[in-house]
Amino acid sequence: MKVRTIKKDKVNIITLGCSKNLVDSEVLSGQLAANAIDVVHENKKLDHNIVVVNTCGFIDKAKEESINTIFDQLELKRRGKLDKVYVTGCLSERYRSDLELEMPEVDAWFGTMELPLMLKQFDADYKTELLGERLLSTPQHYAYLKISEGCNRTCSFCAIPLMRGQHVSRSIEDLVAETEGLVKKGVKEIMLIAQELTYYGLDLYKTRELPKLLNALADVKGIEWIRLHYAYPSKFPMEVLDVMRERDNICKYIDMPLQHASNNMLKAMKRNITREEMGDLIKEIRLRVPGICIRTTLIAGFPGETEEDVEELKGFLIEHKFDRVGIFAYSHEENTSAHLLEDNISDEEKELRAQEIMEVQQEISLEKNQEKVGKVFKVLIDKKESGRYLGRTEFDSVEVDNEVIVNTKKKLIIGEFVNVKITKAFDYDLEGELV
Numbered sequence: 260m261k262v263r264t265i266k267k268d269k270v271n272i273i274t275l276g277c278s279k280n281l282v283d284s285e286v287l288s289g290q291l292a293a294n295a296i297d298v299v300h301e302n303k304k305l306d307h308n309i310v311v312v313n314t315c316g317f318i319d320k321a322k323e324e325s326i327n328t329i330f331d332q333l334e335l336k337r338r339g340k341l342d343k344v345y346v347t348g349c350l351s352e353r354y355r356s357d358l359e360l361e362m363p364e365v366d367a368w369f370g371t372m373e374l375p376l377m378l379k380q381f382d383a384d385y386k387t388e389l390l391g392e393r394l395l396s397t398p399q400h401y402a403y404l405k406i407s408e409g410c411n412r413t414c415s416f417c418a419i420p421l422m423r424g425q426h427v428s429r430s431i432e433d434l435v436a437e438t439e440g441l442v443k444k445g446v447k448e449i450m451l452i453a454q455e456l457t458y459y460g461l462d463l464y465k466t467r468e469l470p471k472l473l474n475a476l477a478d479v480k481g482i483e484w485i486r487l488h489y490a491y492p493s494k495f496p497m498e499v500l501d502v503m504r505e506r507d508n509i510c511k512y513i514d515m516p517l518q519h520a521s522n523n524m525l526k527a528m529k530r531n532i533t534r535e536e537m538g539d540l541i542k543e544i545r546l547r548v549p550g551i552c553i554r555t556t557l558i559a560g561f562p563g564e565t566e567e568d569v570e571e572l573k574g575f576l577i578e579h580k581f582d583r584v585g586i587f588a589y590s591h592e593e594n595t596s597a598h599l600l601e602d603n604i605s606d607e608e609k610e611l612r613a614q615e616i617m618e619v620q621q622e623i624s625l626e627k628n629q630e631k632v633g634k635v636f637k638v639l640i641d642k643k644e645s646g647r648y649l650g651r652t653e654f655d656s657v658e659v660d661n662e663v664i665v666n667t668k669k670k671l672i673i674g675e676f677v678n679v680k681i682t683k684a685f686d687y688d689l690e691g692e693l694v
Contacts, residue, residue, distance in 0.1 A: 269297040271307035275325050276315025278452050282405045284313045285393035294383035300396040309343040314350035318590035325350045333364045349422040400674030401448040402441050410454035415529040415597040419454050428463045435475050442481035450486045457490045470498040477506040488514040493531040500547040510653040511548055516556040520575030521568035541579050552654035554583035560609030561589045562600035569612050573619045583660050584620040586613045621686050628684035635694055638663050638679045640671050667693040
């Protein structure tokens with residue numbers, strides 16, 4: 260007599276967008292696993308029957324990618340390859356009512372702060388005792404640490420407060436406990452992320468407490484690198500730089516999105532800072548932390564941007580010689596104050612301006628990389644590809660910055676630190692030999 264077996268559910272989580280979304284997916288994975296539900300991230304085997312798409316709704320390209328991904332998963336469902344398709348994240352938070360009409364086949368939609376509600380779809384309980392516990396989707400040696408959620412800034416181009424709400428800091432005690440848990444999993448590098456790092460603590464402690472948090476995290480045994488992402492330039496807490504200089508395991512690296520350098524554009528973007536103030540801040544950062552790597556991101560094609568504004572931005576890059584620069588073409592976002600302005604620059608022109616600006620940065624990047632030839636750097640080995648090891652210095656964050664190609668016949672361990680002498684410099688990468 261045959262006994263009929265019911266196949267156990269297996270959930271695949273697809274993450275789109277930024278590292279903050281990735282952390283949300285890891286937390287969801289941890290909750291599902293704690294409820295004895297089989298869960299994977301970006302499953303290549305396609306042996307799952309349920310999908311959760313964690314979407315991004317930040318700019319047009321990200322929204323398009325999210326929508327296309329949902330349609331792809333619904334097609335698999337129509338063909339009988341999936342039982343359920345759930346959607347969460349920023350796109351779902353922002354456009355849920357419209358998307359429900361367009362895609363009725365989606366089984367359920369969830370906002371950015373509805374994890375307990377989502378778990379009910381799986382007959383799972385939200386386990387509060389798992390605070391900070393998550394299944395890492397990154398390699399074991401590094402992880403992102405989200406120190407707050409939401410943003411209180413009112414930048415005219417940005418829809419993040421619409422999707423993530425107001426700024427809410429996590430306590431220092433919880434973040435230290437989470438970091439200690441990450442170390443037990445083998446993590447050596449933590450990257451601090453938030454919509455706005457420098458606002459940290461104002462809601463909880465009534466003062467900016469990023470320096471205090473950094474000292475507490477630097478005390479955690481086993482953490483070798485702590486990296487800062489997304490620091491807002493206006494009212495930057497300068498004490499952060501003193502901690503960075505004094506603590507060996509805080510990388511001399513800061514990611515500070517400036518968005519533009521023309522005062523006309525900075526005012527229109529509601530950045531609460533001038534070109535002159537930004538220049539003074541950059542000089543002070545470099546004075547207090549000699550050798551620091553400064554990464555920034557910029558926007559090309561904001562409404563009303565002129566050729567003179569673009570030239571001013573290029574001049575600012577040449578003057579201050581940032582180590583790393585990323586650039587986005589402006590995206591006209593509904594319900595932001597900039598949406599009231601005329602989006603008067605074509606998409607083609609936006610891309611041309613972005614390319615023009617990056618060509619200036621490309622020369623600066625090559626010049627800075629050439630200065631590293633002949634010097635020895637501590638390098639964290641991230642992976643092996645095509646028979647070569649790839650790693651990063653403390654001046655490089657994962658995925659967005661330079662890589663170091665390490666030439667050696669010796670077998671290296673992924674996640675170990677080695678000393679590398681730089682022998683070649685390229686526009687955005689370095690090559691070297693094991694010392």
